Amino acid sequence: MSKLSQKSLIFEYYKNNPDRDIPHSEVVDWATEEWQQRTGKIFRDPDRAIRMLYQEGMLIKVGTGVYRYDPSGVYKPQKDFTTAQRLEILERDEYQCVICGKGKKHGVALHVDHIMPKELGGDATIENGQTLCSQHNMLKKSLKQTETGKKMFIRYYDLARSDQNLKLMEFCRDVLAVYTKHSMNDHIKWDE
Numbered sequence: 001m002s003k004l005s006q007k008s009l010i011f012e013y014y015k016n017n018p019d020r021d022i023p024h025s026e027v028v029d030w031a032t033e034e035w036q037q038r039t040g041k042i043f044r045d046p047d048r049a050i051r052m053l054y055q056e057g058m059l060i061k062v063g064t065g066v067y068r069y070d071p072s073g074v075y076k077p078q079k080d081f082t083t084a085q086r087l088e089i090l091e092r093d094e095y096q097c098v099i100c101g102k103g104k105k106h107g108v109a110l111h112v113d114h115i116m117p118k119e120l121g122g123d124a125t126i127e128n129g130q131t132l133c134s135q136h137n138m139l140k141k142s143l144k145q146t147e148t149g150k151k152m153f154i155r156y157y158d159l160a161r162s163d164q165n166l167k168l169m170e171f172c173r174d175v176l177a178v179y180t181k182h183s184m185n186d187h188i189k190w191d192e
Contacts, residue, residue, distance in 0.1 A: 011058060019068065019069070020069075022067060055118075096131065097110065098130050139151075156172050
């Protein structure tokens with residue numbers, strides 16, 4: 001019999017409930033109580049165990065806080081960039097945020113980010129990497145990329161208008177028109 005770990009206990013629950021979208025709270029409640037009964041100890045971080053199972057490719061992320069185990073599925077583990085890949089991406093992007101241009105010389109912390117997020121199947125490849133400052137990395141994590149992009153072009157447009165930069169205004173207007181044409185992120189309003 002293999003030794004019980006917190007991760008194996010969490011996985012046991014998913015294996016006993018295959019092909020079902022399970023909310024995070026359901027698994028945490030069960031695992032916390034079950035761990036206490038089996039070991040007499042407190043389960044300190046069930047969230048971490050669920051994340052690890054997902055990152056190892058054992059679970060499918062259905063939505064925020066909802067995972068599923070598919071016994072017939074073969075998933076690829078979520079990979080992070082290697083140190084060499086990070087360095088290559090930073091060098092390619094000239095050690096500056098691809099959105100705002102700020103970097104170490106401005107005292108800004110930089111992050112190497114997956115353009116297509118790992119959670120959506122994005123690979124850890126040079127082509128799928130980009131350099132972001134802390135602010136834009138957090139913004140991207142909070143919003144979908146297309147939302148982040150639309151907000152960025154609205155800000156650029158406003159800045160160009162205040163500087164009376166007609167060429168940049170025209171460029172931003174054209175880009176924002178593409179969002180409108182494809183009904184992308186209509187909840188983000190933009191008025192000229």
